[in-house]
Amino acid sequence: MDQLFELPDVYHLALLSLTKTETIIIFAFLGLIIGSFLNVVIYRLPKMIHSHWHEQAHDFLEIPIKPDEEKISLLWPPSYCPQCQHKIRFFENIPVISWLLLRRKCSACQINIPIRYPAVEIISALLSAFVAYRFGPSAEGLLMLVVTFHLIIITAIDLDHQIIPDSLVLPLLWLVLICSVLGVFQPPSAAIMGAVVGYLCLWSISKTYKLIRHVDGMGHGDFKLLAVLGAICGWQSVFIIVAVSAFIGLAFALPLLLKKTSMQTAIPFGPALAIAGWITIIFVPL
Numbered sequence: 001m002d003q004l005f006e007l008p009d010v011y012h013l014a015l016l017s018l019t020k021t022e023t024i025i026i027f028a029f030l031g032l033i034i035g036s037f038l039n040v041v042i043y044r045l046p047k048m049i050h051s052h053w054h055e056q057a058h059d060f061l062e063i064p065i066k067p068d069e070e071k072i073s074l075l076w077p078p079s080y081c082p083q084c085q086h087k088i089r090f091f092e093n094i095p096v097i098s099w100l101l102l103r104r105k106c107s108a109c110q111i112n113i114p115i116r117y118p119a120v121e122i123i124s125a126l127l128s129a130f131v132a133y134r135f136g137p138s139a140e141g142l143l144m145l146v147v148t149f150h151l152i153i154i155t156a157i158d159l160d161h162q163i164i165p166d167s168l169v170l171p172l173l174w175l176v177l178i179c180s181v182l183g184v185f186q187p188p189s190a191a192i193m194g195a196v197v198g199y200l201c202l203w204s205i206s207k208t209y210k211l212i213r214h215v216d217g218m219g220h221g222d223f224k225l226l227a228v229l230g231a232i233c234g235w236q237s238v239f240i241i242v243a244v245s246a247f248i249g250l251a252f253a254l255p256l257l258l259k260k261t262s263m264q265t266a267i268p269f270g271p272a273l274a275i276a277g278w279i280t281i282i283f284v285p286l
């Protein structure tokens, strides 16, 4: 038996009876609202990870941690200005509109609010609209929406901190594999093969690089991210993703390498993988 559960044929049809235009509008609106939360995750998750590392260093190496370090989570405390701690009221937190109405400044201390905040919200809305256009209100569309949000967060965090958190990429891998059992995207055997080939593809490149140059050329987060993308697209598409991401990575890297004139400059590969993977899922027939 190929699948653990026998699903009714209707499962593969649209989950909701919406027209294409209605789906695009709803997904874009959802993307805009959730884009605001993605900004919170992009800002807070690395802080939470660093605080966790400090705790571990304290426990295992007895390195003192700063006693005044405030505990934060993704939901607590409510959003505040990082400069003056001003609590952001609900009308100051409306995606894109608040940024325009506040004239790009914090209402209390007048510090500039980076354009990145509305940019993430707009990108999230646009990509969600694309997902709706490509997959409609189907199980594939909903899963791809979740994948898209994760890829946006991973791209931003990897650009800022050169890490791809396990807490993002591993649950996403399990989710994609569970969905494959339910018949979403690949059948389970193809999804597992895709994940294995995705992981091993970059792992072997990285190991070879380390043998020759004696330094790590790639982070393990990149392997896990390609495993997720392989599980969605199947193993054959892994090589398309690697080829496209190499081009995108080169486009990212060239200006940096020209400026710093050093081949040792650390360039995050996660964003290139995320962009290449997203393009492959949307534009290559799966």
Ligand SMILES: [Zn+2]
Pocket (backbone or CB within 6 Å): 081, 082, 083, 084, 085, 086, 106, 107, 108, 109, 110, 111
């Ligand atoms: Zn402020």
